[in-house]
Amino acid sequence: MNSMIKSKVTMRLAIASCLFFAANSLAELPDGYWIQEQSQPILDATLRVTLDPDLSHLTGTEAKAVAELIAAGRIINSLYETQLHGQSAAAKQALLKLHESTNRSRATGNLLDLWHLSHGPIATTLDNARLAFVPVAAERPGRNFYPSDLTREEFDNYLQQNSDDADLLLDLRSIVRRASKENLLADIMRLGDFPAVDALHLGLRERLTALKADRDSLYAVPYALAFAPELREARLHLNAAADHVQLETPDFAAYLRNRARDLLSSNYESGDASWVSGDFGGLNVAFGSYETYDDKLRGIKASYGVSLLARDDEASRALESAITGLQAIEDSLPYEHHKTVRTKLPVGVYNIIADFGQSRGGNTATILPNDADHTRKYGRTILLRYNIMMHPDIFESRKKRFDAAVDACCRDHLTSEGGFNRTLWHEIGHYLGVSRTADGRDLGSALADYADLLEEMKSDLVSLYAAPALRAMDYHDDDALRAHYADGIRRTLQITRPRPEQPYQNMQLMQFNYYLERGLIAPDAASGLLRVDYDQYHDVVTELLQQVLQLQYAGDYDLAKQFVERWNYWEEGLHGKLAERMLATNATRYTLVRFKALQE
Numbered sequence: 211m212n213s214m215i216k217s218k219v220t221m222r223l224a225i226a227s228c229l230f231f232a233a234n235s236l237a238e239l240p241d242g243y244w245i246q247e248q249s250q251p252i253l254d255a256t257l258r259v260t261l262d263p264d265l266s267h268l269t270g271t272e273a274k275a276v277a278e279l280i281a282a283g284r285i286i287n288s289l290y291e292t293q294l295h296g297q298s299a300a301a302k303q304a305l306l307k308l309h310e311s312t313n314r315s316r317a318t319g320n321l322l323d324l325w326h327l328s329h330g331p332i333a334t335t336l337d338n339a340r341l342a343f344v345p346v347a348a349e350r351p352g353r354n355f356y357p358s359d360l361t362r363e364e365f366d367n368y369l370q371q372n373s374d375d376a377d378l379l380l381d382l383r384s385i386v387r388r389a390s391k392e393n394l395l396a397d398i399m400r401l402g403d404f405p406a407v408d409a410l411h412l413g414l415r416e417r418l419t420a421l422k423a424d425r426d427s428l429y430a431v432p433y434a435l436a437f438a439p440e441l442r443e444a445r446l447h448l449n450a451a452a453d454h455v456q457l458e459t460p461d462f463a464a465y466l467r468n469r470a471r472d473l474l475s476s477n478y479e480s481g482d483a484s485w486v487s488g489d490f491g492g493l494n495v496a497f498g499s500y501e502t503y504d505d506k507l508r509g510i511k512a513s514y515g516v517s518l519l520a521r522d523d524e525a526s527r528a529l530e531s532a533i534t535g536l537q538a539i540e541d542s543l544p545y546e547h548h549k550t551v552r553t554k555l556p557v558g559v560y561n562i563i564a565d566f567g568q569s570r571g572g573n574t575a576t577i578l579p580n581d582a583d584h585t586r587k588y589g590r591t592i593l594l595r596y597n598i599m600m601h602p603d604i605f606e607s608r609k610k611r612f613d614a615a616v617d618a619c620c621r622d623h624l625t626s627e628g629g630f631n632r633t634l635w636h637e638i639g640h641y642l643g644v645s646r647t648a649d650g651r652d653l654g655s656a657l658a659d660y661a662d663l664l665e666e667m668k669s670d671l672v673s674l675y676a677a678p679a680l681r682a683m684d685y686h687d688d689d690a691l692r693a694h695y696a697d698g699i700r701r702t703l704q705i706t707r708p709r710p711e712q713p714y715q716n717m718q719l720m721q722f723n724y725y726l727e728r729g730l731i732a733p734d735a736a737s738g739l740l741r742v743d744y745d746q747y748h749d750v751v752t753e754l755l756q757q758v759l760q761l762q763y764a765g766d767y768d769l770a771k772q773f774v775e776r777w778n779y780w781e782e783g784l785h786g787k788l789a790e791r792m793l794a795t796n797a798t799r800y801t802l803v804r805f806k807a808l809q810e
């Protein structure tokens with residue numbers, strides 16, 4: 211009996227390894243993994259860019275700090291993938307293993323590229339759908355910020371009935387969990403393992419221990435506790451980087467130490483305060499959880515990212531002195547509740563050494579921090595990511611699409627400098643205009659999932675609104691003004707209908723529709739290609755900006771919703787046709803950015 215079983219087992223093993231061998235040679239993949247025919251079309255539409263900036267100006271100690279910050283960045287990168295999908299870590303391991311066991315087949319290599327492009331196991335298809343390409347659960351709007359089965363409706367009802375807990379549940383840097391026995395126990399245990407987190411979160415232990423286990427109840431834990439093991443590792447590297455630069459750039463060292471402690475406290479004030487105006491020498495790093503774009507359930511939870519940057523000192527100084535007259539631009543904006551703006555904005559021109567987590571991708575510029583109080587007290591820093599903004603291959607791809615949608619009249623108006631200026635003034639746009647509602651709430655909590663859309667739209671419009679003033683103060687000449695404007699039109703062109711949860715693409719589509727209805731752009735009667743009526747530009751932009759500023763100031767969710775529904779539409783005969791034209795150019799749709807500093 212025993213031996214018979216044994217021989218059967220041996221036979222099964224033999225058959226299994228035989229099948230496995232066959233799978234190897236054909237690179238067939240287990241269920242749930244996309245085959246090459248599924249991944250290839252997306253990768254064929256992907257532009258691959260490797261950033262390799264000149265770092266020869268860094269000092270020896272700065273180079274050592276870079277190595278530590280890269281080590282911290284790698285930790286944050288996997289943390290971010292976990293924020294997006296709870297099965298990321300295991301799925302990545304399985305995929306790497308499969309890649310080895312198929313002798314690094316093309317099919318699995320493609321999936322690793324897709325992983326890289328998508329920050330995890332869910333890819334955006336050419337039809338703009340979000341699908342898993344390895345065997346994991348489907349994507350959820352709440353990603354991994356909330357319990358997997360929590361709906362927006364249940365969450366909103368719960369908040370209404372438990373308004374005392376709302377602040378904690380809605381916190382930018384907290385995870386929402388169901389109050390199951392296992393969850394509570396695990397969190398209380400972890401608090402014991404991380405006494406520093408315990409000490410810095412007064413009342414957390416009492417709150418957790420007082421909670422009754424009940425799956426219908428929700429509770430929040432700070433990121434500092436939820437990700438305590440990963441953040442501890444990251445902090446060690448931040449402090450080591452600070453040690454390296456301590457003597458040379460004490461401001462940078464102080465910032466790194468403060469930010470390391472912020473990760474422990476979940477309160478970013480010390481790091482934000484020492485970041486914005488510090489004198490950092492040849493480096494800078496945006497580090498932590500700030501942006502809320504990934505939370506599609508309610509748009510309030512921040513994702514982790516790191517952007518490690520080398521400063522171009524000469525270009526930064528030149529730009530800083532060129533940006534003047536901001537108060538005059540603020541005072542001219544079409545709304546009444548003007549604020550006092552700092553006369554000097556910290557703006558830097560940077561080359562990206564490496565990005566991690568949420569920061570990774572084709573992002574061209576960043577303004578941080580976002581917190582309205584920190585902004586008021588300390589200002590914000592604008593980080594222009596020069597080697598991606600001005601990358602010739604990225605511009606070429608954009609230009610191809612622009613040329614396919616726009617009449618010959620206007621094609622030459624698009625330049626990479628125009629894109630640089632429009633983007634720079636978009637970031638400055640975040641500095642100007644409404645930062646709180648009339649009754650003092652911050653825009654994120656007042657406008658929820660419309661907050662990002664309106665804030666980005668405002669900034670796009672402020673950039674375009676400011677362009678004539680920039681001409682008047684000779685910041686622009688005529689060509690630069692037109693290039694700034696042309697890039698504003700390019701920005702609104704969509705190659706696919708946005709999904710509801712894409713704030714950038716939707717606000718761009720809304721601008722497009724507004725410009726079209728108001729005659730700023732019009733399809734040529736014969737060719738259907740767009741012509742731009744530059745004479746109308748300022749009036750149309752002013753009108754739309756006025757509406758956006760009013761909506762932000764009112765902070766009324768329903769009004770925002772009505773506005774979005776009014777302008778967010780897609781007609782196959784118009785938008786679809788233009789999209790078809792742009793797609794026919796075969797210009798790339800996605801950008802997969804790699805970094806020489808990471809040996810990629």
Ligand SMILES: [Zn+2]
Pocket residue numbers: 636637640666669
């Ligand atoms: Zn923006």
